[in-house]
Amino acid sequence: MSDVAFFSDLALCPELQSTLQMLGYKKPTPIQAKAIPLVLRGEDLLAEAQTGTGKTASFALPIIEMLSKTAPSPEYRHVRALVLAPTRELAIQVGDSTLEYGQALGMRVISIYGGVRVDNQIRKLKRGADILVATPGRLLDLIQQKVISLAHLEFLVLDEADRMLDLGFIEPIQKIMEYAAEPRQTLLFSATADESIEVLADFYLNNPKKVKVNPRNSTASQIKQFAYAVDNSDKADVLSYLIKEGKWGQALVFVRTKKRVDEVTDYLKKEGIDAAAIHGDKTQRERIRMLGEFISGELQILVATDVAARGLDIESLPHVVNYDLPNVPEAYVHRIGRTGRAGEKGEAISLVSPAEREFLKRIEGLIKQKIKLRPVPYIENGAFIESSESLRPPKKKRSKPQRNKDKYPPQEKYESTLSVKAVRPSLFKK
Numbered sequence: 001m002s003d004v005a006f007f008s009d010l011a012l013c014p015e016l017q018s019t020l021q022m023l024g025y026k027k028p029t030p031i032q033a034k035a036i037p038l039v040l041r042g043e044d045l046l047a048e049a050q051t052g053t054g055k056t057a058s059f060a061l062p063i064i065e066m067l068s069k070t071a072p073s074p075e076y077r078h079v080r081a082l083v084l085a086p087t088r089e090l091a092i093q094v095g096d097s098t099l100e101y102g103q104a105l106g107m108r109v110i111s112i113y114g115g116v117r118v119d120n121q122i123r124k125l126k127r128g129a130d131i132l133v134a135t136p137g138r139l140l141d142l143i144q145q146k147v148i149s150l151a152h153l154e155f156l157v158l159d160e161a162d163r164m165l166d167l168g169f170i171e172p173i174q175k176i177m178e179y180a181a182e183p184r185q186t187l188l189f190s191a192t193a194d195e196s197i198e199v200l201a202d203f204y205l206n207n208p209k210k211v212k213v214n215p216r217n218s219t220a221s222q223i224k225q226f227a228y229a230v231d232n233s234d235k236a237d238v239l240s241y242l243i244k245e246g247k248w249g250q251a252l253v254f255v256r257t258k259k260r261v262d263e264v265t266d267y268l269k270k271e272g273i274d275a276a277a278i279h280g281d282k283t284q285r286e287r288i289r290m291l292g293e294f295i296s297g298e299l300q301i302l303v304a305t306d307v308a309a310r311g312l313d314i315e316s317l318p319h320v321v322n323y324d325l326p327n328v329p330e331a332y333v334h335r336i337g338r339t340g341r342a343g344e345k346g347e348a349i350s351l352v353s354p355a356e357r358e359f360l361k362r363i364e365g366l367i368k369q370k371i372k373l374r375p376v377p378y379i380e381n382g383a384f385i386e387s388s389e390s391l392r393p394p395k396k397k398r399s400k401p402q403r404n405k406d407k408y409p410p411q412e413k414y415e416s417t418l419s420v421k422a423v424r425p426s427l428f429k430k
């Protein structure tokens with residue numbers, strides 16, 4: 001498949017070619033070059049590809065191409081392609097992209113997901129759809145209410161299948177599969193291909209072709225990366241310091257566990273910082289509210305687990321914080337890809353405890369770049385204290401920070417703020 005260098009090498013119709021041109025896509029990404037010809041040939045597919053690799057177009061384009069070759073039934077548009085996605089955010093994102101790709105060919109695309117009122121979704125569905133993008137729970141509800149039928153299905157995509165399994169969707173998926181017409185072409189996309197994915201593939205794919213692309217293992221150059229050597233017990237305090245002294249705008253903070261997400265959020269709030277938490281134990285309603293507030297810019301700091309922040313797509317996010325380093329180095333690239341988008345400058349800050357230095361090395365190996373590990377910015381008498389681990393500055397009360405909820409101050413480089421004489425009390429000390 002290496003001979004696919006241009007979209008014109010792919011058997012896509014003129015309408016799709018000009019849509020791609022209009023979108024500014026110059027050439028296929030590796031997953032598109034590999035997957036599109038196979039899907040057009042009618043193969044089932046087991047694809048290992050992460051978000052950001054262009055995977056949506058790699059299934060949506062060939063499906064749209066093939067659907068456009070056969071006319072939909074004139075009286076009613078039966079669902080002929082279904083994309084299952086783990087989260088509302090991803091369902092919306094995939095639905096929007098698919099609609100864009102299929103617009104010139106008159107494709108009807110509908111996204112349905114839980115956590116919001118169902119009436120509007122039902123109203124749209126009654127007018128029919130060629131391609132349905134759905135989260136498993138809401139889809140199953142609507143199938144059981146007989147609002148949706150999968151009797152005319154020709155294509156089924158399991159997108160981010162590993163996440164769907166992580167989120168416990170195996171049962172609804174199994175039930176949905178029972179309603180899905182056969183024969184059909186089934187495509188499974190997953191960031192990782194572990195045993196559970198193999199089992200899923202064995203069950204639902206027919207002699208699949210396997211394709212794999214490397215994760216985006218180079219980080220965008222406009223992202224500045226910093227790492228601070230911090231004791232685990234000082235992390236929340238250092239974070240609060242960086243946010244306030246650096247006069248940060250919005251930041252997304254990645255924390256390893258749900259419990260720690262809550263602890264960090266509580267600490268930041270106590271420090272007068274506008275912060276909120278999202279993780280799997282929050283209700284869907286709370287998650288949607290928080291994400292909405294963050295996307296609209298009302299909320300300054302969102303503290304999240306990787307799973308909860310998945311699919312969160314923000315145009316311009318100045319800071320991403322690895323409060324805990326991920327133990328899978330690819331997750332680092334994925335996390336920091338949330339900043340420095342669309343040519344804007346962004347900063348990725350990692351707080352690295354002694355126990356996490358090994359993770360940092362692995363990340364550096366993946367991105368083939370050294371991330372300088374700096375001493376924590378505790379400043380005394382205008383000079384760095386060499387190591388937060390060996391020298392603890394005397395405790396001193398800091399003045400309460402100013403809260404400015406409506407308008408965030410302009411972002412400043414915190415190199416320029418390091419002349420501040422700040423001595424940090426520590427947090428979470430046992």
Ligand code: AMP
Pocket residue numbers: 024025026027028029032050051052053054055056057
């Ligand atoms: P995805 O991995 O599907 O979430 O896509 C990531 C981003 O890449 C989306 O913003 C797409 O619009 C964009 N994209 C997908 N394919 C291409 C391409 N061939 N050229 C340029 N951008 C693309």
